[in-house]
Amino acid sequence: MKKLAGLLSLLLMFTLVISACGTKSNSASSTENLTVKVGILKNVTHAPGFVALQNGYFQNGFGKNVKIEVTGFDNGSDFSTAMATNQIDIGFVGPGPAINQYLKSKNFRVISGSNNGGAVLIARKDAGIKSVKDLVGKTVAIPTKGSTNEISLRLLLQQEGLKVSTDTSGVQMITRAPADTLVAIRQKEVDATLIPEPWGTQMVEEGIGQVLVDWDKIPPNNGDYPLTLLLASDDFLKNHRDLAKKAIKANLDGINFIKENPTKAYDLVSAELKELSGKGMDAKLIKAALDHLKLTDEVNADAIKAMAKVSFDAGYIKGLKEDELDLSKFIDLSLLNEVKKEK
Structure with a gap:
């Protein structure tokens, strides 16, 4: 009887070990062969994203198992369409085209600010x-x-x-x-x-x-309005919440690097611009752009609502009444707040 009990105990331990190994393996392979598709506009006003890419903040945060695929866009409308159709997972864009597309598809959201004005x-x-x-x-x-x-x-x-x-x-x-x-x-x-x-x-x-x-x-709010935002698709947030947080941190690190090392940032911005468009930019012009904006992770919800009203009045938002301009889920800063608390 004692021998039987001993065998059962060993069998139970063996089963637990195998189970634990399997769990560890599944966890480790969750990002195996994963490609994260990052979208960004070919504008200097997206400088925090440029610096984050050039300095490897995204890659270091995501881990070596994750491949990053960057797509440069000429305008926010094309970016927003790509986001809505899951051609990209995460990226930087202005609020105007993002609002217009969100009210049609409602399958992505703002997770952080990047800069205002500009x-x-x-x-x-x-x-x-x-x-x-x-x-x-x-x-x-x-x-x-x-x-x-x-x-x-x-x-x-x-x-x-x-x-x-x-x-x-x-x-x-x-x-x-x-x-x-x-x-x-x-x-x-x-x-x-x-x-x-x-x-x-x-x-x-x-x-x-x-x-x-x-x-x-420049209105709204005398230049202190969102010009560049960090967005993520709902699918990406659902399946890779941890990576979305890493992307937010990469954006914050990009902002801080520019503030602390502006001269070094000019070269990084020019290098990323060259990769996206085939042509870099003179440091003097990059400085002018960065001097004429406010780098911030904050998102002014009132300014975004005012922008939505203008888009509606201009006829860009169709199929909705004015009182149906629901942006309550468009801005979700919960992950940004978590990242800040973890610092």
Whole structure:
């Protein structure tokens, strides 16, 4: 009987050991052959993400078993579509296009801020524009329809009692990528632009443009509005919550590095920009961009609600009534708060 009890005890121990080994193996292999798809815009205003990628903050946080696949986007609309269709898992984008897409798909959310502000209103030097009111009858370029820059422009025009129109009775808006806008200003094809830095600074330095409204006077909230946010898909948050936290930490580390080592950051930003677009940028222009924004993980929910209202009024949000603009789950800073507490 004692022998039988002993055999049963050994068998039980053996079973527990095998079970423990299996659990350990499953845990260790949860990120085996995993590819995390990171999206980011080819804009210097995404500098914290650039630095986080260049300094290996994402890779170190995710671990050596995880492959990182970075996709650069020319505009926020393409990014948001890619996020909604699970072509990317996590990444950086402006609130305008993200809001518009979220209200359609509701399958991703904001998990951290990255920077606020960073856009300026530039008037072509010889266009006869001395104030915002002088934009009546003029053509103003924005990066894309529904972009954060368009929302800011519409708010600015509202403040001055101006309207957007397709004729000379109001302000005419056209879409141009920032690089194309620079050329259009040179060739006198557009009169003004609300554009992310450092494009505005470049126009001023070339002598073809002048600052009509500086970054810290652009609405909403006088430049202190979200321009770059860190987003994650619901699927990624559900399946890889721990990696989402690592991404948040990578973003925070990127912000802190820029604040503490601005000169070193210029080279890193230029290097990542070259990888994404094939062309780096002069340190002087990168400095101008970073000097004209506020690096922060904070997310101003009121500013985002104001942006959503502008998008709705402009007709970019369809199929909903104004009182159905529910953004209660769009911003989820619970993981950000956890990361901060763990520091």
